[in-house]
Amino acid sequence: MEIWSWAIVDKAASAEIKERMRFVSQYRFSPTGVFEQDDMDNWAQVTSAAKSLIGRRYPANYQMTGNEPPVELDLRGRVRNRFSDNNQLSMYMHWAKMLQAKNWSEVLSAQNG
Amino acid sequence: MDSHLRHRIEDFYYLEAELLDDRKLRQWLDLLADDIRYWMPIRHNTLERPENIGDELSKPGEAYYFDDDKKSLKIRVERAYAKNAWAEMPPSRTRHMISNIRIKKDDGNEIEVHSNFIVYRTRLETDQDMFIGERQDVLRRVDNGFKIVKRTIILDQSVLTAKNISVFL
Numbered sequence: 001m002e003i004w005s006w007a008i009v010d011k012a013a014s015a016e017i018k019e020r021m022r023f024v025s026q027y028r029f030s031p032t033g034v035f036e037q038d039d040m041d042n043w044a045q046v047t048s049a050a051k052s053l054i055g056r057r058y059p060a061n062y063q064m065t066g067n068e069p070p071v072e073l074d075l076r077g078r079v080r081n082r083f084s085d086n087n088q089l090s091m092y093m094h095w096a097k098m099l100q101a102k103n104w105s106e107v108l109s110a111q112n113g
Numbered sequence: 114m115d116s117h118l119r120h121r122i123e124d125f126y127y128l129e130a131e132l133l134d135d136r137k138l139r140q141w142l143d144l145l146a147d148d149i150r151y152w153m154p155i156r157h158n159t160l161e162r163p164e165n166i167g168d169e170l171s172k173p174g175e176a177y178y179f180d181d182d183k184k185s186l187k188i189r190v191e192r193a194y195a196k197n198a199w200a201e202m203p204p205s206r207t208r209h210m211i212s213n214i215r216i217k218k219d220d221g222n223e224i225e226v227h228s229n230f231i232v233y234r235t236r237l238e239t240d241q242d243m244f245i246g247e248r249q250d251v252l253r254r255v256d257n258g259f260k261i262v263k264r265t266i267i268l269d270q271s272v273l274t275a276k277n278i279s280v281f282l
Contacts, residue, residue, distance in 0.1 A: 026176065031273050031275070031276075037279045038200045041276065
């Protein structure tokens, strides 16, 4: 399993803040991250468990979405202020749109639902 | 090349490897100077054959595996002793093999040394990794021995195939 991750910093932030973010984000979260080191076992084992006999027998539950609407931001995609299943739901809904779309512009014009 | 100096540097590296493999990390930290810079860049695949290895590596101020001073290394060391730092609870088993020791420069006080490493690492039941690459060190003469002032670690991988690097290289 290969993981890509990004750290995002405000474009208007000072050079000092950007440098601090660069250092801290990777110091904590990266293959050597003092937090994320611990998570790697989790990601690999959870993925493996999802493919297990029991994991494949039952449908997955994506109910943890929360009721509040997305935060209004000038970014593509949707942003919410809580841990949720929304990322996973959005990915599958976009995939469904890609399969159903008649052409590429239909795919590009759709907001992720 | 002064073979006596080289033997002393080898002995130093073998001691360092023993401390790391025996998990005596606080003692290992004492082998590092207070102004240590411990730097491990990311290595890219390039579209064309680069002029130098350095062209494949991220630069200071960019992405990294380690970009530590003494203070941030101390936090990493103390973390290894914490019972709830699960990446190393239970701890990795390591074996540091150091070879190809080449003295590049010596100004009488500090010595630039390049060497190759293989760090074999196993964990839990069957997790198995090898970290292989080059160390580019600056050693400073102190008392009867050396301290590491600067270490640059060049890993011979672009995508890291291990789950993490929870050990020191």
